Amino acid sequence: MKYALVVFPSKKLQDLVNSYRKRYDPHYALIPPHITLKAAFEASENQAETFTAQLKEIAKKYNPFLLKVTKVKSFEPVSNTIYFKVEPTPELEGLFADFRDHLPGDPPPYPFVPHITIGQKLSKEEHADIYRQLEMVGIEHKEMVNRFHLLYQLENETWTVYETFHLGKD
Amino acid sequence: MKYALVVFPSKKLQDLVNSYRKRYDPHYALIPPHITLKAAFEASENQAETFTAQLKEIAKKYNPFLLKVTKVKSFEPVSNTIYFKVEPTPELEGLFADFRDHLPGDPPPYPFVPHITIGQKLSKEEHADIYRQLEMVGIEHKEMVNRFHLLYQLENETWTVYETFHLGKD
Numbered sequence: 265m266k267y268a269l270v271v272f273p274s275k276k277l278q279d280l281v282n283s284y285r286k287r288y289d290p291h292y293a294l295i296p297p298h299i300t301l302k303a304a305f306e307a308s309e310n311q312a313e314t315f316t317a318q319l320k321e322i323a324k325k326y327n328p329f330l331l332k333v334t335k336v337k338s339f340e341p342v343s344n345t346i347y348f349k350v351e352p353t354p355e356l357e358g359l360f361a362d363f364r365d366h367l368p369g370d371p372p373p374y375p376f377v378p379h380i381t382i383g384q385k386l387s388k389e390e391h392a393d394i395y396r397q398l399e400m401v402g403i404e405h406k407e408m409v410n411r412f413h414l415l416y417q418l419e420n421e422t423w424t425v426y427e428t429f430h431l432g433k434d
Numbered sequence: 435m436k437y438a439l440v441v442f443p444s445k446k447l448q449d450l451v452n453s454y455r456k457r458y459d460p461h462y463a464l465i466p467p468h469i470t471l472k473a474a475f476e477a478s479e480n481q482a483e484t485f486t487a488q489l490k491e492i493a494k495k496y497n498p499f500l501l502k503v504t505k506v507k508s509f510e511p512v513s514n515t516i517y518f519k520v521e522p523t524p525e526l527e528g529l530f531a532d533f534r535d536h537l538p539g540d541p542p543p544y545p546f547v548p549h550i551t552i553g554q555k556l557s558k559e560e561h562a563d564i565y566r567q568l569e570m571v572g573i574e575h576k577e578m579v580n581r582f583h584l585l586y587q588l589e590n591e592t593w594t595v596y597e598t599f600h601l602g603k604d
Contacts, residue, residue: 265445272594275435279589286590293463296594413595419449420456424442424466425583425595 266417267307267426269319269363270298273331273380274407281348281382288346288383288394295423299331299350299378301359301412305369312416315367316427319414322362323429328410329355333380336398344391347379348403355431359412436587437477437596439489439533440468443501443550444577451518451552458516458553458564465593469501469520469548471529471582475539482586485537486597489584492532493599498580499525503550506568514561517549518573525601529582 272278281297307315332351339345350356360376383394411430415423442448451467477485502521509515520526530546553564581600585593 275586275588275594278594282588282590282592293592296588296592411597416445418445418452418466420452422452422463422466424445424448425598427581428595428598 265307265309265312266304267312268300268304268415268417268423269302269359269367269412270295270300270415271331271409271412272296272298273409277333277380277405277407280403280405281380284382284398288386288390289381290385291381294421295415297380299356299380301356302363302367302369303372304417305367307368311368312414312426316414318366319427319429322359322366323412323431324433325362326355326358327432328408329353329431331407331409333403333405336382336395336401336403337379338391338395339377340391340395342374344384344386344388345381346383346386346391346395346398347381348405350378350380352376352378355409435477435479435482436474437482438470438474438585438587438593439472439529439537439582440465440470440585441501441579441582442466442468443579447503447550447575447577450573450575451550454552454568458556458560459551460555461551464591465585467550469526469550471526472533472537472539473542474587475537477538481538482584482596486584488536489597489599492529492536493582493601494603495532496525496528497602498578499523499601501577501579503573503575506552506565506571506573507549508561508565509547510561510565512544514554514556514558515551516553516556516561516565516568517551518575520548520550522546522548525579 278297285292337349414427448467455462503518507519584597
């Protein structure tokens with residue numbers, strides 16, 4: 265079974281991101297807008313029981329934090345993905361490192377660049393056009409994050425939430 | 435903001451249900467297969483903070499329970515919805531009644547018939563055809579349920595999970 269760990273931002277930010285994703289992201293229907301903390305990894309349901317307990321402990325180590333979205337960026341030339349850049353925080357980086365070090369799955373092939381995807385799998389021309397346009401519109405958004413979610417993937421490639429974890433002490 | 439309360443069954447059952455919904459349910463892309471415990475209701479984010487605490491208390495009152503799916507049924511003539519009938523249990527009925535009595539929103543206009551929708555908004559002919567076919571295939575499934583989820587709806591009508599609640603004592 266495939267699992268992943270994400271932060272879902274507020275409805276307000278999700279609605280804004282979806283207004284772009286609807287046109288520019290073929291994964292639009294598979295998962296709501298999110299910040300990936302650990303990308304899809306394979307684990308059994310038994311393993312999941314163990315790491316769910318670990319996730320509870322990891323969540324306690326980090327306090328709720330301010331999420332700042334400050335600009336539109338692109339992963340070009342690595343990929344044609346356009347995204348809202350999320351300012352790194354000690355909490356985001358700590359969660360990322362803990363998940364990488366303590367959960368099943370291979371370590372990620374790229375350094376951690378926290379982001380919310382707004383467009384991907386675009387042609388070279390589309391990418392250039394849309395990126396220029398969105399860069400001009402820009403983004404400036406702040407909100408508190410106090411939770412993350414463990415998801416699993418269904419056969420149709422959509423994601424279902426298995427569990428919510430709250431940052432900080434209960 | 436619109437909220438709702440649901441149980442997501444196991445991946446196995448969701449995959450089976452989606453194999454039908456893909457063709458027969460126009461809501462297929464909006465939400466994973468689920469049992470509705472409280473249908474969409476309007477509440478403010480402030481209200482949500484209050485009733486989230488209440489939901490935690492309600493969840494503690496009920497133990498994990500065995501979910502049994504035993505037949506294919508239809509809500510005809512009330513609607514053309516075809517569903518997997520879920521056997522009522524004291525836990526499902528208790529949760530339904532507590533949500534109805536303690537959360538915002540109007541009481542539901544119909545009695546509680548726990549179910550997982552597999553097709554809806556079908557034409558009269560489609561409904562008759564598909565219902566006959568699925569009734570013959572039938573369904574026989576059991577699994578433990580130990581959690582429910584609070585969701586909210588985005589502007590594009592898809593649903594995001596806000597929080598997971600575990601049945602029984604922590």
